[in-house]
Amino acid sequence: MSDSIQRLYQAVIAAKDLDPATSRTARLFQRGPAKMAKKLAEEAIEVVIDAVSGKSDAVIRESADLFYNLAVLWASAGVKPEDVWREMERRERLLGIAEKLPKSPVKVPKPAPVPVVRRRIVALENRLRKR
Ligand SMILES: N=c1c2ncn([C@@H]3O[C@H](COP(=O)(O)OP(=O)(O)OP(=O)(O)O)[C@@H](O)[C@H]3O)c2ncn1[C@@H]1O[C@H](COP(=O)(O)O)[C@@H](O)[C@H]1O
Numbered sequence: 001m002s003d004s005i006q007r008l009y010q011a012v013i014a015a016k017d018l019d020p021a022t023s024r025t026a027r028l029f030q031r032g033p034a035k036m037a038k039k040l041a042e043e044a045i046e047v048v049i050d051a052v053s054g055k056s057d058a059v060i061r062e063s064a065d066l067f068y069n070l071a072v073l074w075a076s077a078g079v080k081p082e083d084v085w086r087e088m089e090r091r092e093r094l095l096g097i098a099e100k101l102p103k104s105p106v107k108v109p110k111p112a113p114v115p116v117v118r119r120r121i122v123a124l125e126n127r128l129r130k131r
Pocket residue numbers: 008011012015018022023024025026039042064065068069
C-alpha cells in the first residue's frame with residue numbers, strides 16, 4: 001500500500017503546478033490548505049457514511065478519494081509519506097514494548113480492616129499511657 005501512496009504523492013507533486021483549469025490538484029493548490037482540508041474532511045465523512053451503510057464498493061472508491069485528498073494536504077503541509085511511515089514504525093515499536101508490560105497496574109492488596117475491638121483497645125491503651 002505504501003508504494004501506491006508514494007506514487008500518488010509523487011503524481012500530486014508533479015501536478016500541483018499544472019494549469020488549474022485542467023488539473024484538479026493544481027486547482028486545489030491554487031485554492032489553498034483550507035479548501036484541501038475541506039475536501040479531505042468531506043471524503044472522510046463519505047467513507048464513514050458508506051461504511052455505516054454497508055456499501056463496501058463505495059467505501060473503496062471514497063477511500064481512494066480520501067487518500068488522494070490526504071496526499072494533497074500532505075504535499076501542501078510539507079509532509080512526505082516517509083515521515084508518516086517513520087511515525088507509524090515508531091508507534092509499532094512502542095506498542096511492541098507496551099505489549100510486554102502488564103495489561104493492568106499491579107494490584108496492591110488492601111490492608112485488612114482493623115477490627116473494631118482492636119481499635120478500642122488501642123484507644124484505651126493510649127488513654128492509660130497519658131495518665
Ligand atoms: N488520484 C487522484 C484522485 N482521486 C480522486 N480524485 C478527484 O477527487 C474527486 C473526488 O472528490 P469529490 O467526490 O469531492 O469530487 P466531486 O464530486 O467532483 O466534487 P468537487 O470536489 O469537484 O466539488 C474525484 O472526482 C477526482 O476528480 C483525484 N484526482 C486526481 N488523482 C490523481 O492525481 C494526479 C494529478 O491529477 P490532476 O489533479 O487531474 O492533475 C493524477 O495521478 C491523478 O490520477
